[in-house]
Amino acid sequence: MMDENSLYEHVRRRRLHVYENGPKFHGITPGLDASKPPEWYDPVAFKHAQKLFDKYQSILSLTSFMGLILGLMSDDEILRILLSTGNSETVDKLFTRYLSTIKHIEDWFRYDPFDTDSKSFKSLKMVRTMHCKVADKLNNNQTTNEQNAKQINQREMFLTQGAFFGLSALIPKQIGYHRFTQKDFHSIFHFWRVIGYCMGIEDEFNICNGSDEEVVEMCRQIYHEDSLLKIRQCAERYPMSRAVHNAFYGYIMTFSYSSMMHYLAPILNLDIRLYPLTTFTEWFEYQLFKLTMKKLYKYSWFIKLSNRHARNSTKNARKKRKKIVKKLQKQFPDQNFTLETYPFILDLNNNNKF
Ligand code: HEM
Numbered sequence: 001m002m003d004e005n006s007l008y009e010h011v012r013r014r015r016l017h018v019y020e021n022g023p024k025f026h027g028i029t030p031g032l033d034a035s036k037p038p039e040w041y042d043p044v045a046f047k048h049a050q051k052l053f054d055k056y057q058s059i060l061s062l063t064s065f066m067g068l069i070l071g072l073m074s075d076d077e078i079l080r081i082l083l084s085t086g087n088s089e090t091v092d093k094l095f096t097r098y099l100s101t102i103k104h105i106e107d108w109f110r111y112d113p114f115d116t117d118s119k120s121f122k123s124l125k126m127v128r129t130m131h132c133k134v135a136d137k138l139n140n141n142q143t144t145n146e147q148n149a150k151q152i153n154q155r156e157m158f159l160t161q162g163a164f165f166g167l168s169a170l171i172p173k174q175i176g177y178h179r180f181t182q183k184d185f186h187s188i189f190h191f192w193r194v195i196g197y198c199m200g201i202e203d204e205f206n207i208c209n210g211s212d213e214e215v216v217e218m219c220r221q222i223y224h225e226d227s228l229l230k231i232r233q234c235a236e237r238y239p240m241s242r243a244v245h246n247a248f249y250g251y252i253m254t255f256s257y258s259s260m261m262h263y264l265a266p267i268l269n270l271d272i273r274l275y276p277l278t279t280f281t282e283w284f285e286y287q288l289f290k291l292t293m294k295k296l297y298k299y300s301w302f303i304k305l306s307n308r309h310a311r312n313s314t315k316n317a318r319k320k321r322k323k324i325v326k327k328l329q330k331q332f333p334d335q336n337f338t339l340e341t342y343p344f345i346l347d348l349n350n351n352n353k354f
Pocket of ligand 1: 027077078081082085086087088096097098100101104105127130131134151152153156157158160161195196199
């Protein structure tokens with residue numbers, strides 16, 4: 001184990017290396033043979049993570065959802081790419097987009113990523129193809145001046161990979177990870193290391209490449225030394241996070257955006273005044289969210305109940321997808337997110353300089 005200073009320095013150097021060099025490389029390693037596990041693949045740890053998903057689906061899913069919401073607030077470059085495809089244009093499109101993402105994640109947690117006949121392998125291939133198509137289109141449209149930074153590059157892959165599990169490394173006890181052991185966390189990090197590999201992330205830029213304490217420190221530094229500065233500048237002006245939440249609230253998400261963020265804000269050093277509780281329902285949901293995260297997730301009976309709720313609500317949302325899309329179109333007719341109208345407020349030129 002490294003002492004605190006060397007750990008900090010070691011991780012800081014690696015993080016800055018990713019920020020400086022990651023943008024130069026395509027997010028999908030050229031020539032990747034995704035049917036072949038990397039030499040560091042540990043099937044026991046990977047399968048253990050899959051068992052954890054079976055046991056704690058609601059906790060792991062909520063972590064990725066909250067990570068996504070924060071991630072959408074913190075990186076202009078990624079946001080610009082998401083906006084460029086039009087699939088995040090309206091609340092109903094966000095619903096369709098992220099309902100599909102949930103299905104992909106479920107397949108990764110259930111099947112063998114290296115078995116070419118499995119749902120996981122097919123899903124990973126499909127996502128790589130989507131990334132490649134979007135990246136190629138954007139890269140071909142770039143002027144020669146801009147071509148130093150690739151679109152969907154290794155830096156962006158590194159940050160997005162972290163968004164899926166980073167909060168579990170950063171604030172585990174505050175978001176329900178009471179029953180998780182060191183071995184459990186190791187397996188989760190290993191799982192995301194493998195998924196990152198399958199997405200096309202080079203080992204050099206894989207956020208989970210390193211000891212568990214390095215992964216935790218990396219997530220801490222990314223959040224506290226980079227993302228937080230950006231989120232603080234723009235939280236109240238970045239409406240897509242709220243919109244993703246609105247898309248799922250009442251279908252898969254039990255808690256409103258304000259109640260969730262009101263709880264998370266002080267833990268994550270965000271300004272709680274940006275997330276006021278304006279109605280009794282919001283106040284009640286906040287109390288319930290706090291109780292769930294701090295206490296109820298300690299009990300296996302509650303976790304089972306919550307998993308059942310997560311599975312049923314996702315299944316229902318899939319079944320009623322068309323109806324929900326229509327309802328969201330009527331409910332949020334004026335919410336539109338395009339590159340031209342999105343309220344970016346960060347200085348693009350400073351976005352990478354940390
Ligand atoms: C480890 C990193 C990543 C994972 C696990 C991931 C996961 C996914 C998944 C599951 C989908 C399929 C969504 C669907 O079915 O509609 C998807 C699509 C997509 N992803 Fe990623 N992604 C990652 C990194 C990134 C990055 C860094 C960017 C942009 C900079 C990006 C941009 C997109 C875009 C544009 C699509 C097509 C759907 C759309 O238009 O939004 N992804 N990704």
